[in-house]
Amino acid sequence: MIELQNIRKGFGEKEILKGVSTIMEPGKVNLIIGSSGSGKTVMMKCIVGLMNVDSGKVLYDNQDFTAMEEKEKKTIRQEIGMLFQGSALFDSMTVEQNVMFPLDMFGTGTLKEKKARVEECLERVQLKEAAKKFPAEISGGMKKRVGIARAIVLNPKYLFCDEPNSGLDPQTSLLIDKLITELTKEYNITTVINTHDMNTVMESGDHIVYMYQGQKQWEGSNKDIVFSKDQKLNDFIFASEFLREAKEMRQLEMFKDGKWREQLKKEQGKEGK
Ligand SMILES: Nc1ncnc2c1ncn2[C@@H]1O[C@H](COP(=O)(O)OP(=O)(O)O)[C@@H](O)[C@H]1O
Numbered sequence: 001m002i003e004l005q006n007i008r009k010g011f012g013e014k015e016i017l018k019g020v021s022t023i024m025e026p027g028k029v030n031l032i033i034g035s036s037g038s039g040k041t042v043m044m045k046c047i048v049g050l051m052n053v054d055s056g057k058v059l060y061d062n063q064d065f066t067a068m069e070e071k072e073k074k075t076i077r078q079e080i081g082m083l084f085q086g087s088a089l090f091d092s093m094t095v096e097q098n099v100m101f102p103l104d105m106f107g108t109g110t111l112k113e114k115k116a117r118v119e120e121c122l123e124r125v126q127l128k129e130a131a132k133k134f135p136a137e138i139s140g141g142m143k144k145r146v147g148i149a150r151a152i153v154l155n156p157k158y159l160f161c162d163e164p165n166s167g168l169d170p171q172t173s174l175l176i177d178k179l180i181t182e183l184t185k186e187y188n189i190t191t192v193i194n195t196h197d198m199n200t201v202m203e204s205g206d207h208i209v210y211m212y213q214g215q216k217q218w219e220g221s222n223k224d225i226v227f228s229k230d231q232k233l234n235d236f237i238f239a240s241e242f243l244r245e246a247k248e249m250r251q252l253e254m255f256k257d258g259k260w261r262e263q264l265k266k267e268q269g270k271e272g273k
């Protein structure tokens with residue numbers, strides 16, 4: 001579990017995060033959404049410690065990460081897997097060497113065990129056949145999958161993905177989302193994804209934090225989002241006429257299922273606060 005307590009971050013005069021609090025639970029795909037420039041990447045960097053917060057706390061399983069000495073932070077970092085924007089693979093290394101890299105840096109065990117782990121991860125992302133290829137020889141979707149294999153090779157408790165679907169076609173995006181969701185549930189990982197991909201929001205959003213002008217404007221699940229009356233969120237999510245109609249249809253469907261009652265109650269409870 002990751003908990004943010006009132007985190008603030010600015011550059012010079014400009015405040016990017018104006019006191020954000022939330023809880024991200026294991027086994028859930030936690031999304032940070034918001035328009036470009038809303039501070040998603042800054043927030044992720046603050047959570048993993050690539051940037052220091054100005055104030056507030058980041059807790060990993062109730063331990064205050066922000067107050068830790070460098071040595072303690074290192075132990076947490078070894079439990080973190082990251083999928084960087086654009087995959088960030090090493091071009092001069094083969095697929096399997098890329099996945100081996102974190103094991104060589106931080107892993108324990110014999111070479112044979114490490115090789116077996118690499119093979120296991122490549123199999124998990126269906127890339128065994130591409131093991132000997134170089135990044136330049138494989139497609140964008142395959143590169144993402146190598147990035148995912150590399151991110152999970154050390155069995156992370158926490159997985160961070162910054163815009164995992166950027167540059168991918170919608171179908172490949174869905175496959176990547178599905179893979180990340182499956183791994184999250186399978187290994188009970190606390191997964192955090194920055195995205196502005198609406199498919200991801202609807203398909204994978206167990207817990208969604210909508211960022212607007214440095215603050216958490218709304219939070220809930222992909223089921224709650226259909227009933228949200230938050231104008232800013234709706235303008236952002238259901239930006240086109242088509243999506244607005246789709247939203248109404250989804251509401252109707254849930255109305256028929258009788259599921260709307262609990263969702264509506266939840267949303268009204270929020271507005272009452
Ligand atoms: N290292 C930095 N120095 C100064 N400003 C930064 C830095 N990193 C990000 N910013 C600013 O913070 C804002 C949020 O950026 P970012 O987190 O990248 O947005 P998003 O990922 O939501 O598109 C932008 O206005 C950006 O210019």
Ligand SMILES: [Mg+2]
Pocket residue numbers: 040041042162163194
């Ligand atoms: Mg970004």
